[in-house]
Amino acid sequence: MDWLQLSSSLVAIVLLAWAAGKMFPAPSGLTPDRIRKNYKRYAPEACPGNPIISNDKQSSLLPMANNSSDIGLVTQLGDRVVCRTLSSGAHIDWKTYGETLKIRHGDFTQPAVALILSPDMLQEAVTLLSKFKAQTQRNSDAA
Amino acid sequence: MPLDLPKPTEWAVPLFVVLVLAELFYGWKKGRVRYEGKDTFVSMFMGLGSTVVSALSATFVVTMAYWVWENYRLFDFEATLPVFILAFVLDDFAYYWIHRFGHRMRWMWAAHVIHHSSQHYNLSTALRQTWTGQLTPGIFFRWPIFLLGIEPAIVFFCAGLNLIYQFWIHTEAIDKCPRWFEAIFNTPSHHRVHHSNNPRYLDANYAGVFIIWDKMFGSFIPETKEDPCNYGLVTDLDTFNPIRVATHEWVGIFKDIASAKTWKDRILFLVAPPGWTPDGSRMTSDMIRNAWLERLKSNET
Numbered sequence: 322m323d324w325l326q327l328s329s330s331l332v333a334i335v336l337l338a339w340a341a342g343k344m345f346p347a348p349s350g351l352t353p354d355r356i357r358k359n360y361k362r363y364a365p366e367a368c369p370g371n372p373i374i375s376n377d378k379q380s381s382l383l384p385m386a387n388n389s390s391d392i393g394l395v396t397q398l399g400d401r402v403v404c405r406t407l408s409s410g411a412h413i414d415w416k417t418y419g420e421t422l423k424i425r426h427g428d429f430t431q432p433a434v435a436l437i438l439s440p441d442m443l444q445e446a447v448t449l450l451s452k453f454k455a456q457t458q459r460n461s462d463a464a
Numbered sequence: 465m466p467l468d469l470p471k472p473t474e475w476a477v478p479l480f481v482v483l484v485l486a487e488l489f490y491g492w493k494k495g496r497v498r499y500e501g502k503d504t505f506v507s508m509f510m511g512l513g514s515t516v517v518s519a520l521s522a523t524f525v526v527t528m529a530y531w532v533w534e535n536y537r538l539f540d541f542e543a544t545l546p547v548f549i550l551a552f553v554l555d556d557f558a559y560y561w562i563h564r565f566g567h568r569m570r571w572m573w574a575a576h577v578i579h580h581s582s583q584h585y586n587l588s589t590a591l592r593q594t595w596t597g598q599l600t601p602g603i604f605f606r607w608p609i610f611l612l613g614i615e616p617a618i619v620f621f622c623a624g625l626n627l628i629y630q631f632w633i634h635t636e637a638i639d640k641c642p643r644w645f646e647a648i649f650n651t652p653s654h655h656r657v658h659h660s661n662n663p664r665y666l667d668a669n670y671a672g673v674f675i676i677w678d679k680m681f682g683s684f685i686p687e688t689k690e691d692p693c694n695y696g697l698v699t700d701l702d703t704f705n706p707i708r709v710a711t712h713e714w715v716g717i718f719k720d721i722a723s724a725k726t727w728k729d730r731i732l733f734l735v736a737p738p739g740w741t742p743d744g745s746r747m748t749s750d751m752i753r754n755a756w757l758e759r760l761k762s763n764e765t
Contacts, residue, residue, distance in 0.1 A: 326477075337508065337588070339501065340485075365759060429716065430702060
């Protein structure tokens with residue numbers, strides 16, 4: 322493979338990806354139904370509660386209706402939905418920057434999840450995460 | 465002096481671009497195929513990266529192959545048409561096993577997972593190829609063909625043709641092919657099953673060109689209308705960063721090995737199926753399928 326082939330391939334890739342982006346615009350974002358439906362597909366045994374959805378509709382925290390030791394993380398990547406479960410024992414860390422809540426949980430394939438929230442929702446999300454962390458700590462102390 | 469044969473995949477690049485463009489317009493018009501800009505970029509960029517890495521590592525792989533062939537071959541096969549056909553069939557058989565181990569052994573899955581990391585299934589997905597295949601035992605699976613006496617250049621040429629064949633089957637634009645074709649060859653329908661993460665379809669249809677290998681070795685599952693394919697990984701990636709896409713399973717293996725308590729666990733983190741853990745805290749594809757079957761049973765009763 323020579324430099325001409327390499328550079329022309331790169332140009333073709335950029336043009337095709339640009340065309341794909343223009344021809345297939347991503348849907349508007351996450352809705353409660355879309356979040357629950359995708360999370361149920363990911364974790365069929367789960368019983369999802371009411372999600373806390375970021376104002377940009379790109380990410381959400383999903384408490385479980387029957388289980389306080391798991392939290393769902395549901396994000397939109399392009400036009401598809403990605404789900405994770407934060408289970409007891411997960412190393413979770415979060416920071417707030419104004420209206421933005423940034424969550425990291427040591428997952429190389431999900432570097433960080435950012436939620437933009439109103440002050441009330443931000444407080445609700447932080448409370449949920451704090452309870453989860455305290456529960457995880459209690460479980461690890463008991464073990 | 466090794467045979468100087470063309471590299472089919474490099475010759476096919478313009479055809480790939482034209483066909484992706486054609487599928488883009490078809491999907492846009494008919495709505496039967498979906499693309500996404502960043503996903504398409506990552507898929508095609510991974511393909512370009514794979515070509516570059518293959519070119520850089522070709523000397524090592526080819527030298528090893530010729531060392532085996534020159535020193536240990538059992539027979540002398542001339543470069544004739546029947547030998548090319550034999551090489552094509554044997555290479556496809558070797559591919560079946562490379563691919564099967566690529567899903568059943570985490571070390572090889574670390575390289576192959578890249579190809580399955582898109583939630584889309586279109587022609588650009590075919591180009592989403594590994595950057596790290598040469599770091600796995602997969603390179604040894606073609607050695608029996610060299611030992612038999614077929615020159616490595618012929619086998620690598622056939623492997624290129626095999627890869628080109630597999631390009632067109634990465635599409636939702638084609639439903640089913642004629643029945644006789646579906647019975648013998650790998651088709652879009654068979655390969656959609658392979659790329660889907662529905663519990664019913666996990667770890668099936670490893671074929672390259674001939675689907676008969678799956679039928680012979682019990683890994684064939686047909687596509688059914690009542691369970692439409694959902695594409696991607698059991699736990700999908702939440703990033704378009706090509707470096708993370710290319711290396712994430714290797715990072716996972718290193719983390720697991722570093723935290724393992726015994727040498728047995730360290731080895732099993734490398735050679736056991738993806739999802740294996742000593743305490744069963746994660747799920748292998750067999751566990752996911754069994755849990756799904758249990759749910760089906762309990763729903764019926």
